[in-house]
Amino acid sequence: MARAARYGVSAGHGAAADPASDGGTAASAGRGREEDPAAARRAVEAVWRIESSRIVGALARYTNDFALAEDVASEALAEALVAWPRDGEPRDPTAWLLATGRRRAIDAFRRRSGRDDRYAALARDLGEGDATSGAPPSGGDDADLLWDPDKIDDDRLALIFTACHPVLSKEARVALTLRVVGGLGSEEIARAFLVPTPTVQARITRAKKTLAAARVPFEVPPASDRAERLGSVLNVLYVIFTEGSTASAGEDWMRTDLADEAIRLARVLWRLVPDEPEAAGLLALMELTAARFAARTGPDGTPVLLADQDRRRWDASAVRRGRAALARAVAVGRGLGPYGLQAAIAEQHDVARSVEDTDWERIVVLYEALGRVAPSPVVELNRAVAVSMASGPSAALRLVDDLVAREVLSGTYLLPSVRGELLAQLGRADEARAELALAARLCGNARERGVLEAKAAALR
Amino acid sequence: MGKYMLIMRASDEAQAAFESSGIDFDELLATMGRFNAEMIDAGVLVAAEGLEEPEKGVVVDYSGDEPVATDGPYGETKELFNGYWILDVPSIDDAVAWAKKAPLAGPGMKSEIRRIPSIDEFPQDNEWVRREREWRERTGQL
Numbered sequence: 001m002a003r004a005a006r007y008g009v010s011a012g013h014g015a016a017a018d019p020a021s022d023g024g025t026a027a028s029a030g031r032g033r034e035e036d037p038a039a040a041r042r043a044v045e046a047v048w049r050i051e052s053s054r055i056v057g058a059l060a061r062y063t064n065d066f067a068l069a070e071d072v073a074s075e076a077l078a079e080a081l082v083a084w085p086r087d088g089e090p091r092d093p094t095a096w097l098l099a100t101g102r103r104r105a106i107d108a109f110r111r112r113s114g115r116d117d118r119y120a121a122l123a124r125d126l127g128e129g130d131a132t133s134g135a136p137p138s139g140g141d142d143a144d145l146l147w148d149p150d151k152i153d154d155d156r157l158a159l160i161f162t163a164c165h166p167v168l169s170k171e172a173r174v175a176l177t178l179r180v181v182g183g184l185g186s187e188e189i190a191r192a193f194l195v196p197t198p199t200v201q202a203r204i205t206r207a208k209k210t211l212a213a214a215r216v217p218f219e220v221p222p223a224s225d226r227a228e229r230l231g232s233v234l235n236v237l238y239v240i241f242t243e244g245s246t247a248s249a250g251e252d253w254m255r256t257d258l259a260d261e262a263i264r265l266a267r268v269l270w271r272l273v274p275d276e277p278e279a280a281g282l283l284a285l286m287e288l289t290a291a292r293f294a295a296r297t298g299p300d301g302t303p304v305l306l307a308d309q310d311r312r313r314w315d316a317s318a319v320r321r322g323r324a325a326l327a328r329a330v331a332v333g334r335g336l337g338p339y340g341l342q343a344a345i346a347e348q349h350d351v352a353r354s355v356e357d358t359d360w361e362r363i364v365v366l367y368e369a370l371g372r373v374a375p376s377p378v379v380e381l382n383r384a385v386a387v388s389m390a391s392g393p394s395a396a397l398r399l400v401d402d403l404v405a406r407e408v409l410s411g412t413y414l415l416p417s418v419r420g421e422l423l424a425q426l427g428r429a430d431e432a433r434a435e436l437a438l439a440a441r442l443c444g445n446a447r448e449r450g451v452l453e454a455k456a457a458a459l460r
Numbered sequence: 461m462g463k464y465m466l467i468m469r470a471s472d473e474a475q476a477a478f479e480s481s482g483i484d485f486d487e488l489l490a491t492m493g494r495f496n497a498e499m500i501d502a503g504v505l506v507a508a509e510g511l512e513e514p515e516k517g518v519v520v521d522y523s524g525d526e527p528v529a530t531d532g533p534y535g536e537t538k539e540l541f542n543g544y545w546i547l548d549v550p551s552i553d554d555a556v557a558w559a560k561k562a563p564l565a566g567p568g569m570k571s572e573i574r575r576i577p578s579i580d581e582f583p584q585d586n587e588w589v590r591r592e593r594e595w596r597e598r599t600g601q602l
Contacts, residue, residue: 039553046553050502050561093560257550260461267503312597 040085045185047093048077052183053268055094057155059101060218063109066162067208069218070180072104073097156181157272158220164233167214172207173236174243175200181268182261192258193243230273234282234339237266241286245293259290270325280329281340287322288346291315302447307355319350338374341366360390377408381418393425413442417452429459461548463506463576464555466562468542474568475514475540491563499547499558510543539570546576 052073060069076097090096163176174193178184186204190197221229244258266283273279295309326347329340336344345366352358367383380403388396400419409415420435436456443449470478492510499505511517515532533540545562549555552573559571579596582589 042551042553043556046551046557049550049554050557089560093557257461260550264503268501271501312594316597 037085044080044084049183051094053156053181055097056180057159061155063105066218067212072101075104076100158218161221161229164236165216166232168207172203174239175203176207177236237262277329277332277334278337278339280325281343284322284326284343285339287318288343288350291318341370360386364390393422397422413439433459461550464547465574466545466559467572469539469570471539471568495563504547504549506546506548508545514540
């Protein structure tokens with residue numbers, strides 16, 4: 001189907017003059033990189049990263065069974081890892097994977113048909129010779145049965161919603177989303193989250209069982225559940241992003257890649273639900289935050305505070321993309337949600353030439369709005385910092401003391417570190433030193449602790 | 461992640477055959493549009509341009525004492541450069557996988573995949589690198 005639509009020389013000339021160009025596999029047309037088994041393996045993985053969501057989505061619609069679809073898609077991937085390096089990459093890798101997955105699904109239907117009427121019905125509906133021929137899948141016709149271009153978006157969206165279903169634990173949602181939507185392998189996920197590979201595999205296995213036990217249908221949730229379910233999806237993507245972006249020390253490439261993957265997934269999601277302001281807001285927040293990554297650490301890996309960052313190193317393209325997404329979130333006209341508001345705050349920093357140049361009063365207003373839609377002591381503390389920049393330390397200290405009196409955020413270093421900073425600005429050095437020393441004791445991150453200790457020592 | 465350029469190439473013969481094939485322009489827009497949309501939807505496309513026909517171009521040859529400009533690259537090259545995509549993807553393997561999906565087919569049609577080094581990879585104490593960096597920062601092209 002796709003071949004006929006391709007253009008280029010063959011479109012105008014009918015039969016190709018060069019026999020090699022019409023070979024069954026890329027390999028027969030001249031072996032290239034794929035001759036090297038490691039390169040062939042990487043090629044399979046790359047196809048998987050690009051196609052996994054469509055393949056698992058189409059198989060899940062076909063089987064109406066998410067867990068089975070993930071199983072057979074994984075089997076198809078495993079078969080590709082053996083077959084492609086041996087036989088060459090098929091002409092249409094997606095069709096090959098889909099066809100193989102479908103055959104494995106049919107095998108499963110037949111195995112299960114004895115004990116489950118639903119599978120018996122599915123098995124009866126299948127054409128004979130499908131699963132029993134044993135011939136390697138040719139792609140083409142087989143895959144066309146599954147391939148409905150009008151359903152790809154729905155399938156992909158249903159896949160995202162299912163992987164992020166609230167019946168699953170947060171860790172399971174994250175692992176499943178990266179696996180089936182992002183196309184990452186268990187090893188990659190494990191490396192990104194600094195856990196052993198078997199832990200990730202167990203989480204995914206358990207998640208599939210949970211979905212099956214809860215009889216979660218493979219569908220885009222109905223309007224009544226939509227807001228709550230979307231919230232879960234947004235949260236999962238944000239967790240992936242922050243996991244990739246909060247490693248302030250010893251940050252290795254894989255974790256930045258994780259933040260990049262979260263941004264990519266947020267782009268995919270926003271495209272699928274363009275009228276949801278929070279999908280645009282989340283993407284904006286990620287872009288506007290990631291724009292500052294390069295300036296966030298010094299050459300020796302120490303964290304660089306916002307005030308001290310070299311703003312020329314901020315990624316202006318990312319800022320532009322983030323602002324565009326935020327403008328679209330605003331344009332929907334339903335007001336900004338928590339992600340959109342955090343993006344709007346990040347935007348204020350990103351467009352300012354310096355700390356002094358920052359519109360702190362605007363940031364105070366945005367924090368107030370954020371505090372209303374998503375109340376939290378951390379938001380209040382951040383608002384206090386913004387107030388100190390806009391109106392001076394006295395006004396901010398009253399807000400912080402209020403948090404202290406309510407005994408929220410006790411036990412974290414955040415509160416004493418902000419309080420110490422405000423006291424220092426007010427010239428109350430002894431109290432400031434005590435607060436900063438307390439903050440240093442409570443701080444779990446060695447590098448940040450060093451910064452706090454240095455601040456305390458500098459006070460006299 | 462890194463940036464990779466997918467360069468559309470065609471041999472002289474492939475180019476001539478394509479131009480004389482009477483391909484339907486709407487069909488061409490649709491097939492190329494679908495491929496581009498897929499990369500946009502996947503969040504990997506950074507930039508893409510296609511070039512006008514080579515005969516409308518000019519080649520400047522530096523072989524002699526002075527540069528010499530001639531119309532079109534007739535008979536001078538084995539291959540013509542027709543356009544490019546820039547993708548931001550985790551590895552060259554991803555870029556290759558995308559290139560294989562491009563709606564290009566036929567003898568002599570090729571695409572070449574080259575990594576685009578970041579300005580960070582050049583010596584930062586070099587004056588010209590510093591100036592380029594300043595221009596990139598100013599125009600948002602880091």
